[in-house]
Amino acid sequence: MNYTRSSALFSEAEHVIPGGVNSPVRAFKAVGGTPVFVKEAKGAYLIDEDGNSYIDYINSWGPMILGHAHKPVVDAVIEKTKLGTSFGTPTAIETEIARLAVSMVPNIDKIRFVNSGTEACMSAVRLARGYTKKDKIIKFAGCYHGHSDSFLIQAGSGAVTFGSPNSPGVTQGTAKDTLLAKYNDIANVKDIVEANAGEIACIILEPVAGNMGCVPPKEGFLEALRLLCDAHNILLIFDEVMTGFRLAKGGAQELFNVKADIVCFGKVIGGGLPVGAFAARAEIMNYLAPLGPVYQAGTLSGNPLAMAAGLAMLTELNDDAGIFKRLEEKTAYLHKGLSKVLNDNKIVHTINRTGSMISVHFSDAPVVDFDSAALGNNTFFKQFFHGLLDQGIYIAPSAFETWFISDALSYEDLDKTINAVNIVVKTFK
Ligand SMILES: *Cc1c(COP(=O)(O)O)cnc(C)c1O
Numbered sequence: 001m002n003y004t005r006s007s008a009l010f011s012e013a014e015h016v017i018p019g020g021v022n023s024p025v026r027a028f029k030a031v032g033g034t035p036v037f038v039k040e041a042k043g044a045y046l047i048d049e050d051g052n053s054y055i056d057y058i059n060s061w062g063p064m065i066l067g068h069a070h071k072p073v074v075d076a077v078i079e080k081t082k083l084g085t086s087f088g089t090p091t092a093i094e095t096e097i098a099r100l101a102v103s104m105v106p107n108i109d110k111i112r113f114v115n116s117g118t119e120a121c122m123s124a125v126r127l128a129r130g131y132t133k134k135d136k137i138i139k140f141a142g143c144y145h146g147h148s149d150s151f152l153i154q155a156g157s158g159a160v161t162f163g164s165p166n167s168p169g170v171t172q173g174t175a176k177d178t179l180l181a182k183y184n185d186i187a188n189v190k191d192i193v194e195a196n197a198g199e200i201a202c203i204i205l206e207p208v209a210g211n212m213g214c215v216p217p218k219e220g221f222l223e224a225l226r227l228l229c230d231a232h233n234i235l236l237i238f239d240e241v242m243t244g245f246r247l248a249k250g251g252a253q254e255l256f257n258v259k260a261d262i263v264c265f266g267k268v269i270g271g272g273l274p275v276g277a278f279a280a281r282a283e284i285m286n287y288l289a290p291l292g293p294v295y296q297a298g299t300l301s302g303n304p305l306a307m308a309a310g311l312a313m314l315t316e317l318n319d320d321a322g323i324f325k326r327l328e329e330k331t332a333y334l335h336k337g338l339s340k341v342l343n344d345n346k347i348v349h350t351i352n353r354t355g356s357m358i359s360v361h362f363s364d365a366p367v368v369d370f371d372s373a374a375l376g377n378n379t380f381f382k383q384f385f386h387g388l389l390d391q392g393i394y395i396a397p398s399a400f401e402t403w404f405i406s407d408a409l410s411y412e413d414l415d416k417t418i419n420a421v422n423i424v425v426k427t428f429k
Contacts, residue, residue: 001390005049006037025061030378031385031397041068043408046394054394055413057403061396062210062242062267065327065356066316067408073271076312080304087304094302097311101269101279104249104318107259111279112288113302117241117266118146120276121204123296124262125150127278128202128235130294131287136196138203140183142212142370142400145204145239145264149174183209183369184217186224193232202262203229204237207252210402211242212373213359214352222258229261235284241266241276242402245317247355248324255355268317271309323407327356330414331405334358337418345425347380356405360384373400380428387424393417 013020021027021035028035037049044067046054059065066073080093098111114120125137137150145151152167153175179196182188183205193200207222209215229236238260244251245268253260262284266276279285289295300306317323335353338360342349350361361367362377362384381399388395393416395403 001052001392002050003034003036003048003052007034009037009049010034025396025398025401028397030399031382033386035397036389036394043067043069044406044410044413052392054389054392055409055417056406057393057395057417058401059404059406060267060272062246062404063270063272064408065246065268065404065406066313067406068272070313070316070408072316073309073312076271076308077273077305080308083304085303085305086300088299091302091304091307093304093307093311097307097314100311100314100318101265101277104245104314105263105279106250106253107281108263108279109282110285111265111277112285112296113307114276114278114296114298115274115300115303115306116146117239117264117276118148119298120241120264120266120278121145121151121237121239122148124237124239124264124278125202125204126296127280127284127287127294128237128262130292131284132201132233132235134199134201136177136179136199137201138179138181138189138192140181140205140209140370142183142215142373143204143206143209143239144211145206146241150178153178153180182371183212183215184221185369186221186228189225190228193228193234197232200232200234202235202237204239206242207238207240207256207258207260208243208247208354208357210357212370212400213361213367213376214354214357214402215367215369215373216352216354217256218368222252222256226258235261237262237264239264242357243355245269245314246327246357246404249318268313269310270306271311271313273303273306273309275306275310324355327405327407330407330409330411331356331358333411334405334414334417337414338421341418341422342425345422345428347425347428348377357402358405359402361399383428384421384424387427388420391420391424393420 010020038046039049040047046056149170152170240251244265248254262280264278287294348364352359362380363375367373376399
């Protein structure tokens with residue numbers, strides 16, 4: 001493939017944008033080479049500035065669950081735009097999407113919209129601290145909750161890929177209130193809770209981790225966290241920015257039948273526009289300003305274009321009874337095909353999958369937490385990434401990312417992908 005125009009655009013971008021990108025995961029630093037500049041996308045395909053087309057397994061890092069430029073979403077945004085793009089007043093559509101979200105997700109009464117997943121998680125933790133009147137939080141190594149200070153302690157994918165798990169700029173004072181636990185290790189969490197008795201406001205986690213590859217919770221792990229939180233007056237926060245409206249209508253809470261106290265959303269809920277949200281029972285949400293003492297605000301929060309995109313997206317997911325099963329079946333088909341090809345070529349690997357999230361690890365140890373996710377053969381991964389790119393298959397440029405399956409992917413696209421993997425792994429050195 002020819003990447004001439006992308007390379008030229010990247011050189012220009014580097015002069016005026018740090019690293020040429022507005023989010024570090026978009027750079028190809030971990031795999032080498034220069035990022036592909038995308039000009040447009042439709043359905044399951046991306047088209048870059050050189051005219052190359054790719055089957056897309058990133059889907060804007062999660063939001064595009066129905067594929068790119070999905071007509072009902074695009075039409076909703078165009079129609080809304082004609083009426084003005086921001087008012088800084090309440091609008092009817094905010095209540096409409098809030099009512100729909102609350103009806104789809106178990107165990108929430110109220111929801112507040114923000115502009116990103118980062119804001120959602122940051123605000124959820126502030127709310128948990130305000131509500132419980134305690135300061136410390138527990139997070140898990142390899143889980144990503146956005147880039148706010150409290151979370152930049154072993155933060156998975158982006159931060160790991162770039163070798164700065166503890167970012168400069170995060171003060172010791174902030175870092176000391178974030179306690180780090182091992183994912184899927186309940187004994188470790190119990191030890192931390194006991195050593196900090198009476199001081200922990202919340203435990204936050206990705207109920208299916210998606211920022212160290214796809215790492216599902218072990219049987220009983222979420223249930224045990226729920227019991228631990230109940231016993232110690234700790235709020236359980238599910239960061240469903242990735243899993244919400246993706247694994248099921250009601251996200252991981254529904255899939256695993258475990259209740260969280262606060263749930264964070266982003267990605268799918270915005271239909272591809274910048275949206276995040278956090279939600280809980282009324283007694284917790286009523287702690288927020290203007291009703292309660294915990295402050296949280298946003299000039300563009302609940303923006304009409306963003307709400308229109310999100311509402312169109314959620315409406316479709318709510319009305320399509322078969323969607324989540326269909327996505328899971330496509331992902332299972334891909335899993336089976338990839339396993340066969342990797343086995344036939346004697347490539348050491350582990351594949352993890354939940355719903356429409358899947359990841360390929362070049363290691364044969366079970367991938368259950370950050371340490372085991374870090375064991376993958378990175379030399380193989382780089383060859384895999386660039387080989388697939390050249391075959392017109394776009395996966396994330398980091399071994400710590402999940403692939404996202406969209407409903408726009410056809411079985412023909414999946415077969416093309418499996419064939420491309422067969423060609424690429426034969427070139428591994
Ligand atoms: C993407 C992500 C975030 C951050 O969302 P942004 O919109 O990028 O700020 C938070 N948590 C999880 C689980 C995510 O995958």
